[in-house]
Amino acid sequence: MAGPAGAPDGASLYVGLISGTSADGIDAALVAFDGPPTAQDDGDGAPDGRLLLGRTYPWEPALRTRLIALGQGGDARSLDELGTLDVQVATCFADAAWRLIAEAGIDAERVSAIGSHGQTVRHRPGGAAFDGRDPFSWQLGDGNVIAERSGITTVADFRRRDVAAGGHGAPLVPAFHAAMLHSRAEDRAIxxxxxxANFTLLPADGPVRGFDTGPANALMDAWCQRHTGAAYDAGGAYAASGRVDDALLQRLLDDPWFAEPPPKSTGREQFHLDWVQARLAGGESPADVQATLMELSAATVARALQATQPATRRVLACGGGVHNGPLLARIAAHLPDAQVESTAAHGLDPDFVEAMAFAWLARQTLAGLPGNVASVTGARGPRVLGAVYPK
Structure with a gap:
C-alpha cells in the first residue's frame, strides 16, 4: 500500500503510543524519520521527525476508572487484577496502533517499531515525598502482548532503566524536545x-534540563468531574466562573514538594483529590476551588521557570492544557518577559508531542543510543532505555 502524503519511500516509520497521567485516551502518532538516529542534538537545523498522523483513542470507561484509581494511590485488589490489567492495557495499545496504521493507509510492514510508554499506575522515584522507599516507576501494558497482537517489533518499559541508574525515570521527553526545538538564538522552555506539568529547559548554549513542576490538568479534571460530571473543564469555563481563594492557594503552595530542587518528578499518587480535600477550610464554592486549582498550576509553572531559567524568552506549550485558554493566559501573566505560545507555531502538533517522543525513543533504543538526559533525570549517566520485544 502507498504511504501517506509526505512519507517518501526512504523514510523510516515508527508508531509512538502513550496514555498520560490524565488517562483521557491513548495518544497514537505515526512518525517519519528521514535520517539516521544521532547520539545528541545537532542544535539548529531540520527537526528530526515529522508527524504523519495523530489520533487519540478513548479508553473503555470502566477500565479508565480503574486505572485512574490505581494511579491516584489506590491499592490493587489482587495480583490477578494487576496481571489482567497489564494484558488489557497492552491489548488496547496494540489495537490503537492497528487503527492508526489502518487510518494512515500504510502497510504495517513499513513500520519499523512501536514505542509504547504504557499507563503509569505508580511513580515512586525517591526523594523526600516518598520517605526513602526503594524507588520505582511502573507502567502497565505488556510489550509481549503488543508485539504479538500487532506483529510489529515493540519497545516498552522505558522508565525503569533510568530509575535503576539513580534517576527519576522522568521526564523522558526532553531529549526529543532538544532534537526538535532547540535554538542557538534564544533560551527556550518547552x-x-x-x-x-513539566518543563524542558533549552538554553541557547548549555545543558538540557527538565523536571516536573506539579499538577497541570490532573486536579482540575478530577475536581471538575466530581462537581459537574464533565471529564474536564472545557476551555477553562468552570474555573472562569469562580474566583481564586488566596488562603486556599497558599495552603496548597505550602506543600513541601514544591520547594524540592530538581531533579524531581511526581504523579497522581502525590497530587489527588484527597490532597486537595485535606487543605480545604470548609464551605468553599466548588467553582472557586476550580479557579484556585488553575491558579496553582499557573503559579507553580511560573515559579519553577523563574527559579531555574529566568532568562527564558520563549515558552512553547504542548499537551491537553494548551486548549485551556484561561490557563495559558494565567501562565503568560506570571511570565511577562516571555512569549508563551503553542508548539504548533513551530511545526509540532501540541496534542501528539509526547506520542511522537516515544516513537523517537524507540528508534534510539533500536539504534543502541541513549534515550535519557542524565542532567534532567538525575541518573548516573546516559542509558539505552526500554525492553525490545521482537515481532
Missing part, C-alpha cells in the same frame, strides 16, 4: 501541560 512546557508540557498534561495531568502533571
Amino acid at each position: 512546557l508540557n501541560l498534561g495531568g502533571i
